[in-house]
Amino acid sequence: MVLDAKHKRMAFTLLCLLVSSTIFSSFLIFIDSYSYNIWDYETDVGPASMVILGSEGLDFIDEILALPEINRVSSLKTSMASVIAYPPEYNASFACSEAMIENTNGYTIQGPLDEVSNRTIRVGYIDETFQDNFPSIINITSGKLPESDSEIAFSEWLASIFQVTAGDIVSYEHGVNNPHYSTLRLVGVYSQDEADTRSGHYYRLADAVVPPALLTNDSREDYLFLDVEPRHHPLIPSTGVSYLADIEEKIRELDPQYSLFHHTSFYIDDILAKGIIRYQAWLLSTRFQQSTRIIGFIFFALVFAGFGIRYNIKDKKTEIEMLRARGGSSAQITLLYLRELLFLGVLSTIIAVGLGFSISRIGFATIGFFHFEQLVTSPFLLSLDSIIILIILSIVVPLSLYSILHNNSNIVTKGSIGFGGHAKLARLVRLFRWDISLSLVSLVILLSIWGSNSLITQSSIFSLLSYVTPFTFFIGLAGMISRSLKISSNWLSSRLRKPIGKLASGLGIRRISSNVSTSGTTVLILALAISLAWNGAVFEVTLPNTILNQTRFAIGGDLTLRLEDDSRDLWDDLFQNVTESPIVEGLSIVTTYGLSLSSEMQNLVEFVSIEPMLYADVGYDSLGAPLAQSNLMPSLSILDKNPTGVIMTSDIARSYGLSEGDTLRAFRANGSEVDTLIFNILSIVESLPDSMVGPDGYTPPPLGSSDRVGRGQIWMHIQHAETVFLHNSSIATTLCVRTREGANGQELVDAVLDSNLADAILGYAVASVIAEQSSLQNLFIFESSIDTILIIIALGSIPVAFLMHFYEQFEDKRKESALLRAIGMESMQLHKYQMIETQSVALYGILLITLGSPILITTSLNVSMYNSPIAFKAFPYPILLSIPWIPLVILIAYLVLCAGAIGFIVSFLNVKKTIGKVTRDIWLDSLNNRGQTE
Numbered sequence: 001m002v003l004d005a006k007h008k009r010m011a012f013t014l015l016c017l018l019v020s021s022t023i024f025s026s027f028l029i030f031i032d033s034y035s036y037n038i039w040d041y042e043t044d045v046g047p048a049s050m051v052i053l054g055s056e057g058l059d060f061i062d063e064i065l066a067l068p069e070i071n072r073v074s075s076l077k078t079s080m081a082s083v084i085a086y087p088p089e090y091n092a093s094f095a096c097s098e099a100m101i102e103n104t105n106g107y108t109i110q111g112p113l114d115e116v117s118n119r120t121i122r123v124g125y126i127d128e129t130f131q132d133n134f135p136s137i138i139n140i141t142s143g144k145l146p147e148s149d150s151e152i153a154f155s156e157w158l159a160s161i162f163q164v165t166a167g168d169i170v171s172y173e174h175g176v177n178n179p180h181y182s183t184l185r186l187v188g189v190y191s192q193d194e195a196d197t198r199s200g201h202y203y204r205l206a207d208a209v210v211p212p213a214l215l216t217n218d219s220r221e222d223y224l225f226l227d228v229e230p231r232h233h234p235l236i237p238s239t240g241v242s243y244l245a246d247i248e249e250k251i252r253e254l255d256p257q258y259s260l261f262h263h264t265s266f267y268i269d270d271i272l273a274k275g276i277i278r279y280q281a282w283l284l285s286t287r288f289q290q291s292t293r294i295i296g297f298i299f300f301a302l303v304f305a306g307f308g309i310r311y312n313i314k315d316k317k318t319e320i321e322m323l324r325a326r327g328g329s330s331a332q333i334t335l336l337y338l339r340e341l342l343f344l345g346v347l348s349t350i351i352a353v354g355l356g357f358s359i360s361r362i363g364f365a366t367i368g369f370f371h372f373e374q375l376v377t378s379p380f381l382l383s384l385d386s387i388i389i390l391i392i393l394s395i396v397v398p399l400s401l402y403s404i405l406h407n408n409s410n411i412v413t414k415g416s417i418g419f420g421g422h423a424k425l426a427r428l429v430r431l432f433r434w435d436i437s438l439s440l441v442s443l444v445i446l447l448s449i450w451g452s453n454s455l456i457t458q459s460s461i462f463s464l465l466s467y468v469t470p471f472t473f474f475i476g477l478a479g480m481i482s483r484s485l486k487i488s489s490n491w492l493s494s495r496l497r498k499p500i501g502k503l504a505s506g507l508g509i510r511r512i513s514s515n516v517s518t519s520g521t522t523v524l525i526l527a528l529a530i531s532l533a534w535n536g537a538v539f540e541v542t543l544p545n546t547i548l549n550q551t552r553f554a555i556g557g558d559l560t561l562r563l564e565d566d567s568r569d570l571w572d573d574l575f576q577n578v579t580e581s582p583i584v585e586g587l588s589i590v591t592t593y594g595l596s597l598s599s600e601m602q603n604l605v606e607f608v609s610i611e612p613m614l615y616a617d618v619g620y621d622s623l624g625a626p627l628a629q630s631n632l633m634p635s636l637s638i639l640d641k642n643p644t645g646v647i648m649t650s651d652i653a654r655s656y657g658l659s660e661g662d663t664l665r666a667f668r669a670n671g672s673e674v675d676t677l678i679f680n681i682l683s684i685v686e687s688l689p690d691s692m693v694g695p696d697g698y699t700p701p702p703l704g705s706s707d708r709v710g711r712g713q714i715w716m717h718i719q720h721a722e723t724v725f726l727h728n729s730s731i732a733t734t735l736c737v738r739t740r741e742g743a744n745g746q747e748l749v750d751a752v753l754d755s756n757l758a759d760a761i762l763g764y765a766v767a768s769v770i771a772e773q774s775s776l777q778n779l780f781i782f783e784s785s786i787d788t789i790l791i792i793i794a795l796g797s798i799p800v801a802f803l804m805h806f807y808e809q810f811e812d813k814r815k816e817s818a819l820l821r822a823i824g825m826e827s828m829q830l831h832k833y834q835m836i837e838t839q840s841v842a843l844y845g846i847l848l849i850t851l852g853s854p855i856l857i858t859t860s861l862n863v864s865m866y867n868s869p870i871a872f873k874a875f876p877y878p879i880l881l882s883i884p885w886i887p888l889v890i891l892i893a894y895l896v897l898c899a900g901a902i903g904f905i906v907s908f909l910n911v912k913k914t915i916g917k918v919t920r921d922i923w924l925d926s927l928n929n930r931g932q933t934e
Contacts, residue, residue, distance in 0.1 A: 016308025025356030054266030124206030143188030439476030482520025549624025609721030838903035
């Protein structure tokens with residue numbers, strides 16, 4: 001089927017808007033679908049939807065149950081008591097205790113319980129409907145619930161503490177002012193299966209269940225559990241909140257004093273509504289945070305949509321002029337035009353929802369390293385909020401871009417720059433002034449933010465600027481490249497005349513300057529797509545690499561064992577065991593002491609003793625380089641040759657006004673006296689490897705902490721330390737280990753812990769394990785999945801961008817090809833020059849990638865790291881950049897391949913048109929235009 005000009009224009013615009021809408025819909029659908037897990041978690045409040053606190057609420061049970069929205073109601077009455085339970089082996093001796101007297105009902109306590117052995121608990125009485133209505137709250141696992149005043153049932157937690165089972169004896173005391181003592185028989189044990197829900201504290205109120213006679217008014221707390229008719233769904237969560245709020249109001253109105261004083265004698269805890277509100281808060285904050293984070297893809301979507309609308313405006317210009325010639329008013333013409341845009345915008349959104357659903361499945365498959373079953377089993381949700389957002393975008397985006405582009409549709413960039421040096425310079429300044437200004441201002445803002453990274457976290461405005469400014473810089477660069485196409489394409493054509501041929505270079509390369517706005521927009525789209533994809537690849541590599549190297553720096557090696565001072569007799573065997581492991585390449589003892597640099601013995605400083613040459617083969621510097629290959633190696637060599645000297649971090653040197661070659665005095669307490677130790681400062685460095693391993697392993701610095709890893713240390717030679725310090729005066733001793741690349745250090749630790757040397761280890765840390773666990777945090781996986789979805793769309797749009805580039809001038813190119821064939825050009829030459837044109841567009845895209853990507857990647861990493869849940873800025877180098885060159889090569893190859901493939905396809909379509917068809921089309925267009933204007 002052959003489309004006429006109008007439908008071709010609409011198809012072109014629809015395709016561009018579809019790419020834009022697919023980005024928005026995929027993003028929203030993935031977040032909504034992912035939120036299903038959050039919904040299930042937050043609304044998993046157990047069998048009760050509401051809990052009423054207060055004994056007064058018990059007076060309205062029947063009225064509450066009569067409400068049509070209420071399914072079930074049951075009460076739980078609780079008070080405090082003290083108990084001692086006795087296992088079977090103690091029962092006989094317990095019966096003969098002086099604290100007991102025998103009567104016809106068994107044994108009865110005469111006096112208070114033993115203060116050491118008893119445990120104060122909350123006991124409860126449940127009404128006769130409780131087990132039928134809420135069986136999972138108190139689930140009998142053995143025995144039964146108490147039926148008489150001499151029986152009691154324990155929760156599994158309480159039974160495990162006393163190590164008792166059904167049939168054992170329990171001493172029971174309740175009442176504060178007037179205590180009562182009883183001897184009860186344990187008749188049952190129950191589990192509290194709902195204790196792990198979001199409102200689990202309500203389901204573990206009763207540590208024991210007793211008859212009502214064993215309750216007291218002291219510490220009395222009564223609860224009413226309500227289950228309501230479920231009418232909540234994540235599609236429209238606000239309706240669930242409103243529905244539950246209405247039920248709350250109906251319950252309050254049952255209390256007579258509510259109408260008088262606007263408060264009730266009981267409190268309603270709407271735990272289900274709170275869960276829904278928490279879900280809404282998570283969804284709102286996640287949408288905002290992730291929308292800010294993916295602002296690059298949003299910008300890409302807007303550029304693509306603008307590409308289609310700009311063509312629509314340009315193509316419809318002749319039609320609009322005809323309508324004006326026929327007497328159409330500007331308002332009518334504008335309304336007709338906007339109606340078409342709105343139709344295309346809404347249609348693109350409807351189609352994009354289907355595409356977004358399919359692409360969002362890929363995001364779920366990437367969670368957990370491509371679990372492809374997630375393509376089918378992952379939930380699907382498009383909430384009403386997201387539907388409204390998509391509808392608004394389908395209206396706002398086309399209309400906003402139209403209003404921006406409409407007034408600029410007649411602007412044509414001229415390539416001539418006049419004659420003479422001054423004239424050329426003046427024309428160049430006028431031509432590039434806005435692009436240069438935009439780029440320079442953006443660069444200044446970025447440098448200011450980078451210079452003070454705290455601005456990112458302290459100010460939301462600066463945080464937003466840090467996301468937006470790289471793309472304004474991109475726009476400036478793209479503008480300069482677009483405006484220079486005429487000049488640069490001529491220069492490039494002359495340089496490539498010999499390699500590719502005179503015709504191909506003259507026609508193919510220079511052809512892109514015939515329509516600067518189209519070529520420039522295509523270049524911007526290509527550069528953005530590749531840059532955003534590469535940015536994602538850089539982040540995927542940089543994050544785990546940064547965490548791994550920072551962990552190595554923080555713990556002092558690939559693997560660090562914190563040694564137990566009380567097991568020094570096992571240390572030699574431990575060293576031998578670790579040394580013999582095939583994965584170990586080196587190990588070194590690191591011992592930390594505490595000395596003061598003031599005679600008042602204030603502010604202890606860590607003095608760390610090492611064997612310099614041994615530790616050089618074990619530790620890593622703050623950049624992740626092995627010490628033997630780092631800038632710290634000269635300082636270690638000096639320390640090895642001068643054992644009585646020290647290496648100091650610069651923060652200490654600045655605090656005390658010290659420099660290299662100075663004498664350092666340190667002080668330590670010696671009974672009632674203070675000893676002075678003198679050291680020579682051999683070297684001052686910015687930071688030194690740390691040894692942050694305690695009994696619980698490695699504890700990363702908390703977010704916002706002022707502690708700086710690798711600072712506040714003084715290194716000394718182990719030989720000198722042995723003469724200065726006593727063997728038992730150290731703060732900590734660690735064994736730092738270097739393992740082979742890719743080795744599993746956890747296996748070595750497990751082997752040691754399973755041996756008779758486990759007592760020698762107080763704690764341990766394995767850098768590779770810590771890095772893997774940190775990289776697999778839910779937030780990082782979630783953001784990585786979003787990036788994967790959007791990168792797929794961006795890369796998939798590259799062939800579309802090339803097609804659009806050709807399609808806008810398709811008829812002109814076909815006529816041009818027919819004319820060239822008519823004057824004798826061979827078909828192969830035509831194929832070649834049109835393929836060269838697409839390759840030239842790709843080449844300018846690569847140029848923009850080269851200039852703009854470093855800024856984009858650097859800013860993106862800065863913002864991502866500083867907004868992450870890990871305290872990267874506590875380290876000397878918050879980001880350790882890793883460049884994945886192979887993905888970049890693949891992306892560039894993909895760009896070039898798409899350019900060649902699309903150019904090859906289009907060239908075959910163009911050469912089919914003959915000079916006769918061209919003449920006929922021109923004649924028909926002339927007749928058509930004449931008839932429409934008469």
